[in-house]
Amino acid sequence: MTDVEFADNFLFAGMKDGESLQLFEQSSRSAYKQETHTMEAMKLIEFDLKQTLTKLVTHIFGDGLDIRWVDCYFPFTHPSFEMEINFHGEWLEVLGCGVMEQQLVNSAGAQDRIGWAFGLGLERLAMILYDIPDIRLFWSEDERFLKQFRVSDINQNVKFQ
Structure with missing residues (x-):
């Protein structure tokens, strides 16, 4: 998992x-934000999170991807999202992400910051890059699958057969 944090002087610059x-307020928790975050901060953080991760996935797979965001639940972020392509x-879900729970950020000594985190499903990325149809193949000991990925040149184009 990777995280990104912002102080108010950077986020609103x-x-x-x-x-x-302001980044912080004391209000009630909703589906859109934590009780400690302002709505303005949440909108900017969510925009930054989705824009950054969309650029990352587009960089990996190229332009023209059909991407959608799905609301979901993760225990250490709120709100939380999954990116599907x-x-x-x-x-296919390729990553999960969300705004870090403020209690977690505070416990790390960064009480004046707000941040987001994400985690990539490496198997799912490999499925797309190598055209692998079933994620369960990654846990296979079948030599017919495994030998396809033993190559002498790391830059060699490999496709599942």
């Missing part, structure tokens, strides 16, 4: 009246 915006006509 360059925004008109940005100095009057259309792979061979079906939606």
